[in-house]
Amino acid sequence: MSRITNPNVSAIFKRPWVEKWFIPLSNWYVNLAGWRKLGLRYEDLIPEENDVVQLALKRLPPKEAYDRVFRLRRAFQCSLSHQILPPEEHTKPEDDIAYLSPIIAEIEAELKERHDLDTAQVEKKKK
Numbered sequence: 001m002s003r004i005t006n007p008n009v010s011a012i013f014k015r016p017w018v019e020k021w022f023i024p025l026s027n028w029y030v031n032l033a034g035w036r037k038l039g040l041r042y043e044d045l046i047p048e049e050n051d052v053v054q055l056a057l058k059r060l061p062p063k064e065a066y067d068r069v070f071r072l073r074r075a076f077q078c079s080l081s082h083q084i085l086p087p088e089e090h091t092k093p094e095d096d097i098a099y100l101s102p103i104i105a106e107i108e109a110e111l112k113e114r115h116d117l118d119t120a121q122v123e124k125k126k127k
Helices: 007-014 016-033 051-059 062-080 101-118
Strands: none
């Protein structure tokens, strides 16, 4: 089972009893949402209208970018035909890994650093 890497929910995994309750609930929700039945990964669902996401998509390795477009087109075709993929083509939980979030976090850190440097005020040292 893959763990959630979002720092906002890391508190869930500090208590074992909460984790034992949360993991089955999250698996139930993921199966109900159905993106894996269309062959998608979770991060394929991130909206592309954001400038940061656009830049992250440009930084993807060519193979990963191609695979992402393939998954989206295949899911769109399945949606149009009101069908789901055969079970052997569903995205497996171990394959549903973060591939875009690390790049987005890196870009946001770069933008924050740029903003901090642009708004830095230099003061002369008083003697």
